[in-house]
Amino acid sequence: MRPGLGWALLGSELLVLFRRLRTWAMLIALAAVPILIAVAVKLSSRPTAPGRGPLFLDRITQNGLFVAVTALVVCVPLFLPLTVGVVAGDTIAGEASLGTLRYLLLAPAGRIRLLLVKYAGAVAFCFAATATVAASGALAGFVLFPVGPVTLLSGDTISVGESAWRSLLIAAYITVSLLGLSAIGLLISTFTDVPVGAMAATIVLSVVSQVLDNLPQLEWLHPWLFSHHWLGFADLLRQPISWTSFGENALLQAGYMAVCGALAYAKFSNKDVLS
């Protein structure tokens, strides 16, 4: 029989990922962030002074659509990398620790195909995580605050429909932002049979990258840090949209994907699976 293309494995990977209680726990925790923000702002009597707190926080009371954007700003530095680190770090090491890695390889899944499918699963999670924050934020905003045309950073006003489209763009931007981190997690995951170690290392790297990005002495390094453009999605809230940071970010993440992907392949294709 001719071998299929192996879409079944990708389907199965997504099924296993999204059937897991842990995945749901993380998505629910992410969904809680915008709700907490919205409720806190709603209950607080004092209006938030502009320029204090996370970006866009002061605009929530005027327009509920800003809950999602504010929540994404809050989640990008820590919560999203945390959950993505768990999923990406678990990719290979998790299978190894369960003993399923050897059975997948004996099936035979093929080492390259398994690596690709595992990465695709992590990417799907990046999108699901970002979309969860955005959707939960939009919902909380609709319920708790007036919703209307949005005034952008550039001073222009866009309709509710247009702002929904912009929210999707921002979610896409953040998903792309997390691709590099996912590739790093996948790479680390090929080096160990202990998933917790790979997860922790991935998350620590995301923090280290952001810390380095804040040290002015290392300015030469900043454009190479995978977290450098993480908060650059504000450009998508200008009229007309500025695609510069989207493009630079995508290029940078693609570079990380290529390098980490190649290293992960080099490591994994020769690895003795002894777990």
Place this chain on the structure above:
Amino acid sequence: MNESRTAAAAGATERMAPVRSSVLAIETHGLVKRFGHRSAVDGIDLAVPLGSVFGFLGPNGSGKTTTIRVLLGLASATRGDVRVLGKEMPRALASVLPEVGALVEGPGFYPFLSGTGNLMRLDAADPHASSSTRRQRVYEALEKVGLSHAAGKKVRAYSLGMKQRLGLANAMLRPRVLLVLDEPTNGLDPQGTREVRNLVRSLAAGGTTVFVSSHLLAEVEQMCSHVGVMSAGRLVAQGPIEELRSAGQAHVVVQTPDVDLASRVLARLGLVPGEAPGMGSPWGTTAVLGTGINGRAPEEIVAALVADGVRVRGFTVEHASLEERFVSLTGEGFGVVG
């Protein structure tokens, strides 16, 4: 006994029957696997005939599982050639593995998926497996190992024996040419052990070659047609089980009141006399055990004894049991080799 011990120490493989390479399911030449400086597998020449049930026997830590990992491409060989189903490994991995069902070092499953869910997942990983028959094949495999009643239960709630059965079901998701089963009866109760034996027999009857590793001799003795014995990373014997059994040296046991005289006669014939352990003495006699029948016919020995006036009251020829043979080959008995 002493000879074979020397052979084991020297690491020479006693090949009992020359096997034509055209009919080998598994074939290795000088296979070496090193971890750092330690050789887990130290130059073995396996020859597993197609259609056989090959018992891969050895104490814990003798290199059985490592050999299996290398055979199946999970680990790379440090040196040596491996051919599985006539194809060079690991180059032909992608075309060979779909023909091979395997259980390696115990079952490995997702605890948060059901038995069915786990098998569906592993079957989906095989690009050669048809998705339209997947559910049916999973159902049938579960049926074969008697897990239908627990198919919907999360594997987290499975006992070790149930996981082991699920592992066997995974190996049988598709019709296979070769089954590699590493310690398949581990964790199974006597009933389960018997079921596995019957399963292996019926698969073998259907033409499947079964390569089964075990540290339990009785298990191998009951279901295997061929056997290979590992000791400390070396293959110290392999061949049809009957040949291995008969290659063990025979003893003669003489029951007689004339112990000293009988000993002298046996010694003259080239046998090594000794006291037979645990022999009852029904007529107040002592048994004399002669080691090594030295190619002499039993009646010849009896005639010599009688001619010298030994009152022979009982005479038996005993072949070494496979267990004695196994112990003599592996040297360490059933202990763990470091």
